[in-house]
Amino acid sequence: MGIILSLKKRFGFIFRWIFKKDKMRIGIYGPPNAGKTTLANRILRDWTGDVIGSASEIPHETRRARLREGVKIEVDGKSLTLDIVDTPGLATKIDFHDFLKFGLTEEEAKRRAKEATEGVIEAIKWLDDLDGILLVMDSTEDPYTQVNVTIVGNIEARNLPLLIVANKIDLPNASPARIKAAFPQHPVVPISALKGLNIDSLYKAMAERFG
Amino acid sequence: MGMEGVQLNLISKERLDKMPSMEKLRMILDSVKEGKIVVLESGLTPEEEAKLIELTMLEIDHENFVGIEVESYPHREKSLFSRIFGKKGGRLTVIGPANRLKTLSKQEDLITALVQLGE
Numbered sequence: 148m149g150i151i152l153s154l155k156k157r158f159g160f161i162f163r164w165i166f167k168k169d170k171m172r173i174g175i176y177g178p179p180n181a182g183k184t185t186l187a188n189r190i191l192r193d194w195t196g197d198v199i200g201s202a203s204e205i206p207h208e209t210r211r212a213r214l215r216e217g218v219k220i221e222v223d224g225k226s227l228t229l230d231i232v233d234t235p236g237l238a239t240k241i242d243f244h245d246f247l248k249f250g251l252t253e254e255e256a257k258r259r260a261k262e263a264t265e266g267v268i269e270a271i272k273w274l275d276d277l278d279g280i281l282l283v284m285d286s287t288e289d290p291y292t293q294v295n296v297t298i299v300g301n302i303e304a305r306n307l308p309l310l311i312v313a314n315k316i317d318l319p320n321a322s323p324a325r326i327k328a329a330f331p332q333h334p335v336v337p338i339s340a341l342k343g344l345n346i347d348s349l350y351k352a353m354a355e356r357f358g
Numbered sequence: 359m360g361m362e363g364v365q366l367n368l369i370s371k372e373r374l375d376k377m378p379s380m381e382k383l384r385m386i387l388d389s390v391k392e393g394k395i396v397v398l399e400s401g402l403t404p405e406e407e408a409k410l411i412e413l414t415m416l417e418i419d420h421e422n423f424v425g426i427e428v429e430s431y432p433h434r435e436k437s438l439f440s441r442i443f444g445k446k447g448g449r450l451t452v453i454g455p456a457n458r459l460k461t462l463s464k465q466e467d468l469i470t471a472l473v474q475l476g477e
Contacts, residue, residue: 237411238411238425239411239414239425239426239427239428239456240414240418240424240425240426240427240456241415241418241424241425242424242425242456242457243420243424257420260418260420261420264415264416264418265415267411267412267415268412268415268416271408271411271412274408289463289464291432291464291465291466292461292464293407293427293428293429293430296407296430296431296432296433297404297407297408297411297428299432299433300403300404300407300432300433301404301405301407301408303404303433304403304404304405328466329432329466330432
C-alpha cells in the first residue's frame with residue numbers, strides 16, 4: 148500500500164499528463180489570514196454568483212475544509228471546470244491567548260484553538276486528494292515562513308501544479324516581488340481578492356496552469 | 359549543575375539517516391515538549407515536515423504546549439534524477455517550542471532567531 152502511494156506521488160505528474168481529467172480539484176492553501184476564503188468567495192461570486200463561507204480578521208476563521216464542486220471558468224474561449232476546496236490556514240502553533248485580544252472569551256478562544264488544530268490536520272490530509280494548488284500568501288508579510296516552505300515542499304514532492312497568489316496588493320506595504328524572489332521556481336500572480344485587482348490575470352494563469 | 363539555560367540538541371546527518379521517520383519525529387517532539395531546541399543537520403523531507411505539523415496539532419494542550427517554531431530553508435529544486443529515484447533530503451533545520459523560540463528574520467540564506475530563557 149505504501150509503495151503504491153509513493154509511486155502515485157512520484158509519478159503522478161506523468162499520469163496526470165497522460166490521462167488529463169476534464170475536472171480538476173483545486174485546493175486553496177496558505178497560512179491563516181492570507182485571504183483564502185476571500186479568494187474562494189471572489190472566484191465563486193465571479194463564476195457562480197454565490198459564496199463559500201465567511202471571512203474574518205480573527206485568524207483561523209475557517210476550521211473545516213469547504214468543497215464547492217463544478218465551478219466553470221471561461222478564459223479566452225477556453226473553459227475549465229474546477230472543484231474548489233477552501234482549506235483551514237496552516238500553522239505550526241496555535242495559542243488560544245492570541246484570540247483573546249479579538250474580544251473572545253477564554254472558553255470561546257480555547258474552543259477556537261482546538262478546532263483550529265483539527266482544521267490544520269484536515270488541510271494536510273486534503274493534499275493527497277487534489278490535482279492542483281492555489282497557494283495564497285499575504286504580500287505585506289515575510290514569505291519565508293515555515294508554513295509556506297512546508298506547503299511548497301509538499302506540493303513539489305507530489306508534483307502537483309502550483310500557482311502562488313500574492314494577495315493583498317491593495318495595501319500600501321505590499322511587495323509581491325518579495326514572494327517572487329522567495330519562490331522563483333513557481334509562477335506568482337499578484338492580486339487583491341478583496342478589491343478584485345488583477346483577478347483576470349489570475350483566471351488566465353489558472354486556465355494555463357490547471358487547464 | 360546549577361547552570362541555567364536552554365538545552366540544544368545538535369543531531370548529525372549520520373544519526374538522522376539511521377532513524378525511521380516516526381522515530382525521528384517522536385524524538386523531535388518529545389525534546390521540544392521538554393523545552394529543548396533541536397538542530398537537525400540534514401533537516402526533514404517535506405512529507406516529514408507535514409507529519410510533524412500534524413503530530414504537533416494533536417499534542418497541543420492549550421496549557422503548556424502551544425506548538426512548535428520551525429526554521430529551515432526552502433528545499434532545493436529537485437533534478438529529474440532525484441525525481442525518478444526518489445532521493446530527497448532536507449536542509450539545516452532548527453525546531454523549538456513556540457513559546458521559547460522566535461524567528462527574528464528569515465532570508466534566502468540567513469535565518470536569525472531568538473531563544474528565550476525560562477518562563
